[in-house]
């Protein structure tokens with residue numbers, strides 16, 4: 086029987102690359118996001134290219150009722166979720182704490198933290214029942230070390246780091262694996278979103294070194310999900326070679 090993976094935030098970046106890699110590896114995939122046309126395009130690519138099933142869940146992850154309804158309403162073929170990848174998220178703004186926009190903070194906490202909790206809470210009961218399942222949270226190096234102008238995003242990703250540890254402890258009796266991948270700089274739509282559509286500012290983030298790609302991260306997540314059932318990779322920090330941590334980037 087094919088396994089099913091649910092990937093939140095699959096309209097771009099890591100999520101889209103993961104949907105393709107997991108499909109290529111033979112998983113049926115459930116993809117989520119707000120941009121329906123992108124989800125539909127991805128769904129048709131996946132079903133045509135990889136011969137697996139792909140189901141769309143179209144909702145805003147900040148909406149608790151929508152998260153609950155999306156999981157409760159899954160059709161029978163997709164009702165069993167073997168791997169949940171909590172990926173939807175991002176940064177909004179990069180400002181000094183005193184200049185930061187409170188709406189941006191709320192968006193970051195609602196999306197990266199509360200959305201992850203809503204979806205996980207809705208998926209966990211079936212994993213508990215089966216005493217089997219794997220939850221993979223996409224954190225960030227920003228959840229390991231704070232950096233200048235990181236404030237709200239640091240808070241959100243530190244929360245993901247803490248939650249991953251707490252979930253792993255609490256879900257231990259049910260044989261559920263909980264992992265975190267904490268990437269450094271990868272070129273996706275992340276910076277475009279962070280700088281609210283300013284393409285020049287976004288491109289500057291990736292100049293002078295070779296950033297990671299979404300495919301690099303997708304390969305790593307697939308590796309994490311592919312371990313035998315008695316092995317749980319707890320936490321992986323992964324950066325471009327030019328990046329030592331949140332604030333030491335060697336740019337040429």
Ligand code: NDP
Pocket residue numbers: 093094095096097098099100117118119120144145146147172173174175176196197223224225226267268269270271272273274275278299
């Ligand atoms: P992208 O901006 O390329 O993709 C973000 C995805 O999240 C999109 O599919 C978007 O879908 C989804 N998303 C955002 N907000 C919502 C929402 N309210 N409801 C539903 N879906 C939402 O960024 P990345 O692929 O780079 O980011 C993926 C994850 O990786 C994020 O959690 C990010 O914080 C993390 N990360 C990224 C790093 C990087 O350097 N790129 C490094 C470390 C961590 P849509 O807009 O269609 O709803």
Ligand code: 8X3
Pocket residue numbers: 224225226227268269270271331
């Ligand atoms: C994204 C990486 O360094 O911009 O999470 O915070 S960073």
